[in-house]
Amino acid sequence: MADIKPRSASGYSSDVTQACEQTLLTMLSAFGNLKDTLRLVGGLVPRYLTPEAHPEVPAHAGTSDVDVVLNLEVLASGDEYATLAEQLKARGFERTPNRDGRPASWRWRRKVDDHLIVVVELLRDAGDLQPGRAVSINGEEVSAMCIKHAGITADWFCEKTVTAHLLDGKGVSTEQIRFADVPAFVILKALAMNQRQEPKDAADLIHVIRYAGTLEEVAxxxxxxIQSGKHQNAMLDGLTALKLRFCDDEYAQGFEKVGPVAYAQFLGADGDEELIGYQLYAASLVEGLLKLIHEKTTFTLP
Known part of the structure; x- marks a missing residue:
């Protein structure tokens, strides 16, 4: 079971986000030659998709954990994965206990200091399996959580050279990080938002759509x-989820829906007027994006 995350932007800090980046680079060495097949998803991605550039692009709220997607086809073709658990343990990682006290082999945690522990979640594309199910990869030592359409990141990703201090004073390391690109990130976040309706998911979505470029560029x-012809089911599911949670329909006006409300609650508001303002903005932004995508592609949502 995942830890309870902060419900508002005030619960995140740049120091914790920096620790997540250090944890990511420390973890990568455990994968050896396979590290290039990993894809970063989740709350650390906006740090790279929308780098801070005041005043046009404010800093993203940050994250408190690290989520990576494993490419199981590549892993299965080599033998490096056989020692992954040992390599993770050698770098100070340990399996994270579930609420029942038993260790979860898809969630590994790393102590950063006396007050901070960063959790790394290992994910895989669900394929024909049930999303939300952890599947063992290497005996009982390592598993990965099945996430619907996570495999799109194998094709749809960006790269960035990142330099950070490794944990435990192991020196400065520079790595090439591969992470979900804008469409992949928005699709996966929209699907997550549709399922768990977390304020952080809504805020991450709106931040990336707003600051990854002009709305025209994002579209x-x-x-x-869409024109590539790849992953069309993922595109349909993701944009349908986005429409359901943010846009007007016969059930409700978009600004009243859980997406805009969660976004506004995450930001925090000084009174109802500001809260409604945030909700209206989020609904309008998503509505505008979907309209532009349709105009450029005739891609039609149900």
């Missing part, structure tokens, strides 16, 4: 992915 990124 062009989606159009290019």
């Amino acid at each position: 062009e990124l989606f159009a290019a992915r």
